[in-house]
Amino acid sequence: xxxxxxxxxxxxxxxxxxxxxxxxxxxxxxxxxxxxxxxxxxxxxxxxxxxxxxxxxxxxxxxxxxxxxxxxxxxxxxxxxxxxxxxxxxxxxxxxxxxxxxxxxxxxxxxxxxxxxxxxxxxxxxxxxxxxxxxxxxxxxxxxxxxxxxxxxxxxxxxxxxxxxxxxxxxxxxxxxxxxxxxxxxxxxxxxxxxxxxxxxxxxxxxxxxxxxxxxxxxxxxxxxxxxxxxxxxxxxxxxxxxxxxxxxxxxxxxxxxxxxxxxxxxxxxxxxxxxxxxxxxxxxxxxxxxxxxxxxxxxxxxxxxxxxxxxxxxxxxxxxxxxxxxxxxxxxxxxxxxxxxxxxxxxxxxxxxxxxxxxxxxxxxxxxxxxxxxxxxxxxxxxxxxxxxxxxxxxxxxxxxxxxxxxxxxxx
Amino acid sequence: xxxxxxxxxxxxxxxxxxxxxxxxxxxxxxxxxxxxxxxxxxxxxxxxxxxxxxxxxxxxxxxxxxxxxxxxxxxxxxxxxxxxxxxxxxxxxxxxxxxxxxxxxxxxxxxxxxxxxxxxxxxxxxxxxxxxxxxxxxxxxxxxxxxxxxxxxxxxxxxxxxxxxxxxxxxxxxxxxxxxxxxxxxxxxxxxxxxxxxxxxxxxxxxxxxxxxxxxxxxxxxxxxxxxxxxxxxxxxxxxxxxxxxxxxxxxxxxxxxxxxxxxxxxxxxxxxxxxxxxxxxxxxxxxxxxxxxxxxxxxxxxxxxxxxxxxxxxxxxxxxxxxxxxxxxxxxxxxxxxxxxxxxxxxxxxxxxxxxxxxxxxxxxxxxxxxxxxxxxxxxxxxxxxxxxxxxxxxxxxxxxxxxxxxxxxxx
Numbered sequence: 001x002x003x004x005x006x007x008x009x010x011x012x013x014x015x016x017x018x019x020x021x022x023x024x025x026x027x028x029x030x031x032x033x034x035x036x037x038x039x040x041x042x043x044x045x046x047x048x049x050x051x052x053x054x055x056x057x058x059x060x061x062x063x064x065x066x067x068x069x070x071x072x073x074x075x076x077x078x079x080x081x082x083x084x085x086x087x088x089x090x091x092x093x094x095x096x097x098x099x100x101x102x103x104x105x106x107x108x109x110x111x112x113x114x115x116x117x118x119x120x121x122x123x124x125x126x127x128x129x130x131x132x133x134x135x136x137x138x139x140x141x142x143x144x145x146x147x148x149x150x151x152x153x154x155x156x157x158x159x160x161x162x163x164x165x166x167x168x169x170x171x172x173x174x175x176x177x178x179x180x181x182x183x184x185x186x187x188x189x190x191x192x193x194x195x196x197x198x199x200x201x202x203x204x205x206x207x208x209x210x211x212x213x214x215x216x217x218x219x220x221x222x223x224x225x226x227x228x229x230x231x232x233x234x235x236x237x238x239x240x241x242x243x244x245x246x247x248x249x250x251x252x253x254x255x256x257x258x259x260x261x262x263x264x265x266x267x268x269x270x271x272x273x274x275x276x277x278x279x280x281x282x283x284x285x286x287x288x289x290x291x292x293x294x295x296x297x298x299x300x301x302x303x304x305x306x307x308x309x310x311x312x313x314x315x316x317x318x319x320x321x322x323x324x325x326x327x328x329x330x331x332x333x334x335x336x337x338x339x340x341x342x343x344x345x346x347x348x349x350x351x352x353x354x355x356x357x358x359x360x361x362x363x364x365x366x367x368x369x370x371x372x373x374x375x376x377x378x379x380x381x382x383x384x385x386x387x388x389x390x391x392x393x394x395x396x397x398x399x400x401x402x403x404x405x406x407x408x409x410x411x412x413x
Numbered sequence: 414x415x416x417x418x419x420x421x422x423x424x425x426x427x428x429x430x431x432x433x434x435x436x437x438x439x440x441x442x443x444x445x446x447x448x449x450x451x452x453x454x455x456x457x458x459x460x461x462x463x464x465x466x467x468x469x470x471x472x473x474x475x476x477x478x479x480x481x482x483x484x485x486x487x488x489x490x491x492x493x494x495x496x497x498x499x500x501x502x503x504x505x506x507x508x509x510x511x512x513x514x515x516x517x518x519x520x521x522x523x524x525x526x527x528x529x530x531x532x533x534x535x536x537x538x539x540x541x542x543x544x545x546x547x548x549x550x551x552x553x554x555x556x557x558x559x560x561x562x563x564x565x566x567x568x569x570x571x572x573x574x575x576x577x578x579x580x581x582x583x584x585x586x587x588x589x590x591x592x593x594x595x596x597x598x599x600x601x602x603x604x605x606x607x608x609x610x611x612x613x614x615x616x617x618x619x620x621x622x623x624x625x626x627x628x629x630x631x632x633x634x635x636x637x638x639x640x641x642x643x644x645x646x647x648x649x650x651x652x653x654x655x656x657x658x659x660x661x662x663x664x665x666x667x668x669x670x671x672x673x674x675x676x677x678x679x680x681x682x683x684x685x686x687x688x689x690x691x692x693x694x695x696x697x698x699x700x701x702x703x704x705x706x707x708x709x710x711x712x713x714x715x716x717x718x719x720x721x722x723x724x725x726x727x728x729x730x731x732x733x734x735x736x737x738x739x740x741x742x743x744x745x746x747x748x749x750x751x752x753x754x755x756x757x758x759x760x761x762x763x764x765x766x767x768x769x770x771x772x773x774x775x776x777x778x779x780x781x782x783x784x785x786x787x788x789x790x791x792x793x794x795x796x797x798x799x800x801x802x803x804x805x806x807x808x809x810x811x812x813x814x815x816x817x818x819x820x821x822x823x824x825x826x
Contacts, residue, residue: 026473034462034471041462041694042455049447049454058447058662060439088501089692096687100513104551130686137686138517249471252694273543273550274509279502281454281665282692 005408011401012354020359022395027178027337028386029250029303036302037248043285057280063087063272066283069254075293076211077242078224079258085268087278091241091255095205096134098239098257101270102168102203103138108262109236110201114140114168122160122170124152126340126368126379128178131171131207135370142370143167147180151188158195165198169205174222176210176336179368179381183220183334193228193237204229206240210336212300213246215308220334226258235260244286246337247296247303254283310384310392314339317393321400327407330382339382340368341399347406348377354402360395418821424814425767433772435808440591440750441799442663445719449712450661456698470693476500476685479696482667488706489624490655491637492671498681500691504654504668508618509547511652511670514683515581515616516551521675522649523614527553527581535573535583537565539753539781539792541591544584544620548783555783556580560593564601571608578611582618587635589623589749592781592794596633596747606641606650617642619653623749625713626659628721633747639671648673657699659750660709660716667696723797723805727752730806734813740820743795752795753781760819761790767815773808 049058052068064070065086074081088094101107103114120141123132127147135142143160145152151174161167172192174184184192192204206225214220229237238260244253257267290296315332318341322328327347331340343351348365355362363381366374382399384392462471465481477483478499487494501507514520516527533554536545540560548555556573558565564587574580585605587597597605605617619638627633642650649672657666670680703709728745731754735741740760744753756764761778768775776794779787795812797805 028473031469034469037471038459041457041459044454046451046454056444056447058450058665060441060658060663090688092689093687100517103517104513130689133686137683245473249694250473251690252471252692270550273546274506275503276505276543277664279665279692279695281662282695 002412005405005412008401008405008408012358012405015358015398015401018358020394020398022359022387022391022398023361024383024387024395024399025361025363026386027246027383029246030306030386030388032306033303033385034249036299037289039289040248040252040285043288044281048288049281049284051280051284057284060276062277062280063268063275065254065278066280066287068287069283070256072287072290072293072296073242073256074258076296077208077240077256077258079226079240083226083261083264084256084258085264086254086256086283087271088255089251089253089279089282090245091207091209091243091257092130094255094257095131095207095241097270098267099134099138099140101267105270107201107203107236108266118166119168120164120166122152122157122167123370124171124177125370126179126374126381127171128173128207129367129372131205132370141166144370147177147182149180149182151182151184154188154191158191161195161197161202163198167197168199168201169203171205171207173207173209174225175208175220176213176333178209178336179338179340181331181333181336181338181340184222186223189223189225189228193225193234194232202237204238206238208240208242209246211242212296213303213337214300214335215304215311216334236263239263247299248286248289252282254278254286307385309389311339313389313392314382314384314396317396317400321397322403325404325407328403337383337385339384341380341382341403343378343380343403344407344410345376345378347403347410348374348380350406350409351380351399351402354405355398358398360398362399415825418818418825421814421818421821425771425818428771428811428814431771433807433811435772435800435804435811436774437796437800437808437812438774438776439799440659440796442659442716443719443799443801446716446798447662449715450702452702453661453665453698456701457694461701462694462697464693464697470697473689475690475693476681476688478667478691479693479700481700482696483669485700485703485706485709486655486669487671489709490621490653490669490671492639492653496639496674496677497669497671498677499667499669499696500684501668502664502666502692502695503658504620504622504656504670505543507668507670508544508620508654510683511680512547512551512553514680518683520614520616520649521679531579532581533577533579535565535570535580536783537584537590538783539592539787539794540584541586541620542780542785544618545783554579557783560590560595562593562595564595564597567601567604571604574608574610574615576611580610581612581614582616584618584620586620586622587638588621588633589626589746591622591749592744592751592753594744594746594749594751594753597635599636602636602638602641606638606647607645615650617651619651621653621655622659624655625709626716626750627713627748628717628724629747649676652676660712661699661702665695667691667699720798722802724752726802726805727795727797727809730809730813734810735816738817738820741816750796750798752797754793754795754816756791756793756816757820757823758789758791760816760823761787761793763819763822764793764812764815767818768811771811773811775812
């Protein structure tokens with residue numbers, strides 16, 4: 001074993017001298033993926049600036065966004081277009097602002113501001129660091145609950161939400177979750193929608209970021225949360241978020257929020273103090289490029305062609321290098337942007353540090369956990385979308401080397 | 414007098430039967446003005462997506478906005494580009510968010526949240542209703558101070574700010590203010606920058622919305638507030654806002670915030686929890702269209718050609734119809750988007766109501782005042798930019814008719 005460790009250290013020294021600069025940190029689309037949306041750079045085109053209702057998209061107004069864009073994305077997000085708004089250039093800002101308004105003013109049905117008295121959120125883990133950062137900023141306590149592959153451990157969720165009125169919400173990435181690629185089962189959706197909540201103003205933050213981001217030709221679908229909540233008498237419970245960020249251009253697209261009429265009217269009321277309206281021309285650009293729900297799905301199929309080989313490479317490298325070693329397990333996502341790698345306890349931060357020494361940037365260990373703290377130091381999030389295949393191969397070889405080296409160090413301790 | 418009133422009422426009945434639909438409510442650019450920016454509809458163009466630093470504007474990142482865009486607008490707003498951020502599609506949202514963060518967390522130098530203890534703002538009146546709406550939403554008490562033509566009554570401002578630590582800020586539209594077209598004098602700027610404030614975290618919200626929106630060939634300039642505050646030892650006091658909303662497309666442009674390094678770092682820190690970055694492609698579009706500060710000024714000269722005849726018509730109609738009557742006075746703006754009409758006490762809302770009966774929409778009386786309440790009911794804000802000249806002429810004739818009718822009714826009471 002110590003001989004093996006010595007060999008791995010030699011390999012590490014060799015890798016270090018190569019001066020690599022590789023990056024597996026963020027779920028960024030590659031240049032080739034962005035090229036799929038090149039027409040956006042010259043759309044809508046001179047003379048084309050009227051919305052379907054005849055209004056001039058170059059002028060003020062239209063707080064809820066272009067109806068024709070909401071008609072394209074409504075079906076994809078499982079939201080009737082009249083219950084969907086298209087606003088801003090990301091969904092993260094809509095989640096942030098909903099929470100800010102809730103902290104300051106309270107939400108429809110319960111006007112008591114969330115800042116009065118402690119507020120806590122359930123955080124299925126591992127999860128999305130930017131969700132957790134919003135809670136941390138706003139002083140919202142984060143309570144981790146484990147993911148199961150079908151969504152969070154619902155027995156635990158039901159127990160906590162029923163007994164603790166401070167728990168006002170839960171973060172969910174229901175399809176191909178970041179980073180574990182969980183797809184919430186029909187039973188999970190039904191239980192989330194129907195469970196008894198001690199807080200009358202309990203909300204589900206349903207970040208459907210990867211609604212159409214399939215990696216196989218058998219797309220996974222999730223049950224409709226709005227419908228399930230409505231059927232259970234909890235119509236104000238769900239907040240459905242989505243965006244075009246990993247469909248067209250990251251950051252130069254459109255965010256969406258779908259919710260009950262009262263939630264939406266409340267949100268738009270606050271929004272109307274902040275802005276006169278969204279960038280309707282960028283919305284029109286997206287209508288012209290994507291045209292229909294089917295147009296979006298066709299566009300995503302081309303993303304898949306570019307992404308699939310990268311995810312296959314990750315899977316292959318892990319299998320070849322780590323399969324049977326017992327020192328790591330990993331997810332085999334059917335969609336989304338991430339692979340979650342689980343190591344022996346205490347190894348994740350060591351692997352990230354070793355990789356950094358060799359010029360391979362990984363998401364900081366702990367990032368997918370509230371407060372950046374992975375209690376067992378086991379999880380690393382891999383984002384294979386951005387680097388070209390040869391660079392990804394190099395980074396993956398380095399990564400698996402360090403997984404083995406960290407494990408060897410640990411076992412020799 | 415009563416015969417005159419009777420004649421005016423007959424004219425009113427005639428006007429009513431014509432079924433007009435005219436709108437002088439909002440400072441919206443006209444279709445012809447928007448046409449000036451038609452190239453934006455096909456910019457930057459396929460293949461043109463790299464920023465000056467070589468980064469790909471189609472992907473995530475760049476929280477402070479494109480440096481080359483900040484270099485164009487920095488000189489126009491009197492802000493060094495490194496102290497300017499380019500974010501979002503309006504400046505209103507930046508004002509709103511600065512205030513929200515201040516209410517929740519306090520501002521640099523004084524971490525005590527503004528929500529702890531009463532907070533008040535000085536509101537030069539008449540002013541911009543959307544500023545006041547943000548204060549009202551956040552529970553910030555509004556204290557009106559009169560405008561003088563050179564900015565607010567500074568003796569009053571100095572007295573209030575020195576004695577009341579609850580006063581954390583003042584709203585200023587320093588050039589061609591909305592709606593009175595005040596241009597803040599050098600002395601006003603110097604006194605605002607240097608005055609003693611009881612609140613150590615006092616802020617000037619400097620909404621330079623009409624920085625380049627001249628209506629004459631002798632542009633008015635204002636002194637540099639950032640420099641004046643820095644010289645007075647109050648570097649963190651000013652927050653300079655601007656946007657392209659009335660330069661290119663309203664709502665499909667870019668907002669700007671300029672401030673001290675500590676203010677800006679604080680704001681960007683909060684911004685980074687809300688978004689991964691702004692729409693850099695829209696920023697690139699603006700760089701390609703406008704090119705330089707001089708390019709912006711050239712572009713604005715073309716706006717002026719379209720706007721000047723409308724403002725001339727307003728001035729001419731008021732002079733011809735109301736000159737010498739003693740029942741009204743009005744501003745003769747040298748820039749900006751508005752004319753402020755001052756009537757006899759108690760007449761403003763009556764004129765707005767009469768005009769509405771004839772299908773002429775005016776900004777609600779009271780709108781330019783905190784809580785929508787004009788204490789004397791005297792001020793009406795006229796926005797002549799949007800309607801074509803013939804419609805504007807018709808609306809102005811109606812308006813002056815109602816000014817006379819309301820005055821006659823009042824004098825006959």
